[in-house]
Amino acid sequence: MARLSFREQVLRVREDAIVSSVNRLLAEKGFDSMTVDEVAADVGIAKASLYKHFASKEALAAAAMVRVLQRAMHVIEAEADKPDASASDRLRAVTRWTLQVQLAGEMPSLPSQNSTLRSALIADRVYIDLLMEVSERLGQWIVQAQRDGSLTSQLPPEVILYTLFARACDPVLGFLKAGGQHSDEQIVDWVLSSCFDGLAARA
Amino acid sequence: MARLSFREQVLRVREDAIVSSVNRLLAEKGFDSMTVDEVAADVGIAKASLYKHFASKEALAAAAMVRVLQRAMHVIEAEADKPDASASDRLRAVTRWTLQVQLAGEMPSLPSQNSTLRSALIADRVYIDLLMEVSERLGQWIVQAQRDGSLTSQLPPEVILYTLFARACDPVLGFLKAGGQHSDEQIVDWVLSSCFDGLAARA
DNA sequence: GTCTATAGCCAGATAGAC
């Protein structure tokens, strides 16, 4: 790893602050409602300065997505290091982390319809590579869990993978939180249970 | 029911055409990306004429939501009329319908973050009343199914209700459809199974 | 690289003739 000059470190820190703001605002308001002016105000710099760091609003969102995927990879690696956990345990743990992040208002949410954003994301090599890596790691655990009989074999691994990914934007968390009746832990437990155990009664 | 004059009937038909366009565009692009110009072009009238029928873009979206809730109520009533169905069967059937509508590109999707839209919706008495009625009808079936042991009692009825509602915007359907590998029926079956039976293997 | 100021665009809503 090359040593960074002081100037480069300052740059890093500033960009990190920008991405943090973007991440939070994306979680709060979504991509379309978030304005670049807001981001600049939140970071405490001028809008034009933002554009010296990131070429476009889409690039800002992509950076936030890259960061959350990096966090996810760290969680995955931490789970992989636990010697006694089953594949199913690991998937549950990663899914739990996803729900917690969303409930904490730290999960950036992107509209799947916005085409300019989609284009920017699939053109972003770093983002795509990370997404593939996360998918592969989870995919291996899914297949393993199906083999050892802890996850259903009725569903293709692909369907299970997508279902887990979708927990990152599950609106049920927000509904329950809006009610204000339950603790975050309780909410996460319920959604996790509905996801893995289903709504139907177990025999 | 009062007889409508010819002029009023023409009005009805036109507004119905407008709501149809809005419904489809909302399903396709979402509220933020949908423009009023597009709606006008799709219906084939001038934008100013649209505003003679609906006061705002939010009102257009509300009308589409009212319509889809009316469709849902019809489905619910049709299910209620089936003499031999269990509460659980009825919930599955209504959920299946929801998934089919979404997969057919006919489910209007609204961003939960947009505040002006939220305000417009909760101010719309017709929308709120319908939403409450649908919730109550489903809620009764949920409690009943929990009592007869076909739905889990581990989760509060509220959680189950929200989980079913959330199927209307489940991104898993879109992911699987985008792959182009599977039939719509197959996709619906999988998602329905993941929802009710869960991802974990059944004993 | 940071700022202020502004260009350029687009979309929601309206004016006013017919």
Next chain:
DNA sequence: GTCTATCTGGCTATAGAC
């Protein structure tokens, strides 16, 4: 009620001084 033409505001992005 329908149209054409326009207003208005907000947002992304940039120019240009320092």
